[in-house]
Amino acid sequence: xxxxxxxxxxxxxxxxxxxxxxxxxxxxxxxxxxxxxxxxxxxxxxxxxxxxxxxxxxxxxxxxxxxxxxxxxxxxxxxxxxxxxxxxxxxxxxxxxxxxxxxxxxxxxxxxxxxxxxxxxxxxxxxxxxxxxxxxxxxxxxxxxxxxxxxxxxxxxxxxxxxxxxxxxxxxxxxxxxxxxxxxxxxxxxxxxxxxxxxxxxxxxxxxxxxxxxxxxxxxxxxxxxxxxxxxxxxxxxxxxxxxxxxxxxxxxxxxxxxxxxxxxxxxxxxxxxxxxxxxxxxxxxxxxxxxxxxxxxxxxxxxxxxxxxxxxxxxxxxxxxxxxxxxxxxxxxxxxxxxxxxxxxxxxxxxxxxxxxxxxxxxxxxxxxxxxxxxxxxxx
Amino acid sequence: xxxxxxxxxxxxxxxxxxxxxxxxxxxxxxxxxxxxxxxxxxxxxxxxxxxxxxxxxxxxxxxxxxxxxxxxxxxxxxxxxxxxxxxxxxxxxxxxxxxxxxxxxxxxxxxxxxxxxxxxxxxxxxxxxxxxxxxxxxxxxxxxxxxxxxxxxxxxxxxxxxxxxxxxxxxxxxxxxxxxxxxxxxxxxxxxxxxxxxxxxxxxxxxxxxxxxxxxxxxxxxxxxxxxxxxxxxxxxxxxxxxxxxxxxxxxxxxxxxxxxxxxxxxxxxxxxxxxxxxxxxxxxxxxxx
Numbered sequence: 001x002x003x004x005x006x007x008x009x010x011x012x013x014x015x016x017x018x019x020x021x022x023x024x025x026x027x028x029x030x031x032x033x034x035x036x037x038x039x040x041x042x043x044x045x046x047x048x049x050x051x052x053x054x055x056x057x058x059x060x061x062x063x064x065x066x067x068x069x070x071x072x073x074x075x076x077x078x079x080x081x082x083x084x085x086x087x088x089x090x091x092x093x094x095x096x097x098x099x100x101x102x103x104x105x106x107x108x109x110x111x112x113x114x115x116x117x118x119x120x121x122x123x124x125x126x127x128x129x130x131x132x133x134x135x136x137x138x139x140x141x142x143x144x145x146x147x148x149x150x151x152x153x154x155x156x157x158x159x160x161x162x163x164x165x166x167x168x169x170x171x172x173x174x175x176x177x178x179x180x181x182x183x184x185x186x187x188x189x190x191x192x193x194x195x196x197x198x199x200x201x202x203x204x205x206x207x208x209x210x211x212x213x214x215x216x217x218x219x220x221x222x223x224x225x226x227x228x229x230x231x232x233x234x235x236x237x238x239x240x241x242x243x244x245x246x247x248x249x250x251x252x253x254x255x256x257x258x259x260x261x262x263x264x265x266x267x268x269x270x271x272x273x274x275x276x277x278x279x280x281x282x283x284x285x286x287x288x289x290x291x292x293x294x295x296x297x298x299x300x301x302x303x304x305x306x307x308x309x310x311x312x313x314x315x316x317x318x319x320x321x322x323x324x325x326x327x328x329x330x331x332x333x334x335x336x337x338x339x340x341x342x343x344x345x346x347x348x349x350x351x352x353x354x355x356x357x358x359x360x361x362x363x364x365x366x367x368x369x370x371x372x373x374x375x376x377x378x379x380x381x
Numbered sequence: 382x383x384x385x386x387x388x389x390x391x392x393x394x395x396x397x398x399x400x401x402x403x404x405x406x407x408x409x410x411x412x413x414x415x416x417x418x419x420x421x422x423x424x425x426x427x428x429x430x431x432x433x434x435x436x437x438x439x440x441x442x443x444x445x446x447x448x449x450x451x452x453x454x455x456x457x458x459x460x461x462x463x464x465x466x467x468x469x470x471x472x473x474x475x476x477x478x479x480x481x482x483x484x485x486x487x488x489x490x491x492x493x494x495x496x497x498x499x500x501x502x503x504x505x506x507x508x509x510x511x512x513x514x515x516x517x518x519x520x521x522x523x524x525x526x527x528x529x530x531x532x533x534x535x536x537x538x539x540x541x542x543x544x545x546x547x548x549x550x551x552x553x554x555x556x557x558x559x560x561x562x563x564x565x566x567x568x569x570x571x572x573x574x575x576x577x578x579x580x581x582x583x584x585x586x587x588x589x590x591x592x593x594x595x596x597x598x599x600x601x602x603x604x605x606x607x608x609x610x611x612x613x614x615x616x617x618x619x620x621x622x623x624x625x626x627x628x629x630x631x632x633x634x635x636x637x638x639x640x641x642x643x644x645x646x647x648x649x650x651x652x653x654x655x656x657x658x659x660x661x662x663x664x665x666x667x668x669x670x671x
Contacts, residue, residue: 206633
């Protein structure tokens with residue numbers, strides 16, 4: 001009953017021509033984990049959205065309409081995210097939602113958004129968010145499966161066929177470990193050692209010694225997040241293991257080189273986004289202007305280095321702006337329709353081309369294979 | 382052989398970290414019977430304050446001293462502001478207060494120091510020492526040596542000094558201790574200062590190995606607590622041996638069995654030990670006179 005009221009009353013008002021022009025403003029909702037355990041992801045995301053909205057409005061908004069951002073902090077709590085999603089749709093009456101820093105929060109929000117048929121762009125990693133495809137849910141970050149594929153592609157080029165895996169037991173490490181094991185067969189690569197460590201462990205030399213002694217091992221891959229991969233990299237150097245070491249996109253930041261130490265990190269390869277190597281991109285690169293502009297603006301405003309995670313929010317917002325501009329309307333259904341038609345949009349994470357079947361729209365070119373040389377990044381390809 | 386040695390070195394490195402944390406529990410436990418769950422936060426503060434003092438341009442030894450002194454002061458504040466006002470409350474209440482303090486310190490550290498992971502250079506460089514095909518970092522030797530030094534100092538303190546005996550007396554019977562002229566309030570303050578100082582010292586020694594961030598305290602405290610329980614709570618010898626043993630169990634399980642089981646195996650051993658020796662390996666049987 002209440003639902004029919006809330007939908008029919010505005011409809012009736014519009015029909016009577018009573019809706020004021022002030023309401024024509026575009027409202028975008030966001031539920032982000034700016035505090036709590038996922039704060040290091042959510043904090044740059046929230047800052048990015050605030051900055052971009054300010055920038056956009058200063059330039060005159062979308063199609064002449066100002067954009068209002070309604071931002072909530074769900075603290076990484078999936079239940080809070082659900083509450084905020086409901087509030088965004090019912091009370092704030094937003095036309096689209098960005099957010100869901102963690103996979104848990106994203107799953108909560110998408111349930112609400114699908115119910116109300118409001119387009120939702122998730123900033124979380126798991127592939128389950130968009131597979132199977134849900135009509136109103138999209139996402140910007142590449143998946144760990146793609147990171148595995150990118151790494152295995154590079155290994156294959158170097159004729160590596162037997163590898164050791166050392167993974168963190170945290171959510172990120174465990175998920176990527178599973179995805180890598182799932183996809184590894186397609187590249188003719190065999191995992192001959194599969195070890196794990198707790199994210200708070202102080203020393204991984206025991207596991208690495210075991211991997212080194214595995215028969216025929218040619219390279220080592222470390223899916224992990226936080227300080228674990230830095231310690232693995234240091235221990236690798238300590239044991240003087242003479243095999244290529246691959247890290248994951250989870251540690252694609254300057255902080256990793258600093259923590260692992262320049263000497264230990266030498267020669268480490270990992271898949272990273274264009275944002276990390278903005279200066280190194282070729283001049284003709286479609287992503288170069290986007291990442292350079294975002295990096296410059298963010299670092300000037302907040303005096304901290306940009307992160308991949310803030311880049312996800314940047315891309316989510318860019319997708320929305322693009323969709324609303326092309327749709328020429330801020331009706332949720334029209335935005336949804338336009339999002340599926342996104343074509344060749346250069347973001348910080350990659351170049352997005354969405355279809356009705358693909359709500360992520362990135363391919364493996366979104367990742368650049370990077371190698372650390374003399375304490376700095378170089379692009380391998 | 383080189384494989385075994387490498388597992389041994391790995392275990393000693395990890396064990397030294399646990400032992401250092403476990404030793405920190407000893408003094409407060411001996412003075413009041415309270416297991417201080419903010420002990421891990423003291424370790425975090427020791428590492429964190431050193432990182433920031435060092436980054437501000439101070440030489441490492443001075444930065445470490447400042448960190449230890451500042452953390453000891455925070456320990457005193459914790460006692461004065463949270464534990465002392467609840468004097469007379471049962472031990473369980475006091476333990477819960479320390480859990481609250483740990484959450485508070487973690488939150489404050491997140492605001493003040495940020496959410497980044499930090500580290501500072503190892504004391505004697507990053508080149509490992511090679512022993513018969515295995516390697517150990519010099520910083521691990523610092524940690525093992527530091528743990529041994531704290532252990533000896535605590536052992537001397539509790540058995541050879543009046544002050545140490547006064548701490549034990551306070552724990553045993555606070556009223557009786559007061560009657561024989563022991564200033565029990567001072568003893569409590571002192572025990573918090575010392576425990577916090579030892580925690581910070583541990584943080585200084587282990588940060589180049591483990592790195593630090595605002596939330597490392599909880600994990601460290603749990604492992605240190607497990608080590609202390611294994612060896613016998615309140616006994617410096619027990620904390621030292623328990624911590625090292627726990628590290629060795631983990632490394633040997635990871636090396637010879639599978640790293641997937643290393644946490645589980647270590648805890649199974651602890652449960653088995655506590656089943657047969659509820660006081661831990663070196664704990665004294667407590668007899669209450671009625």
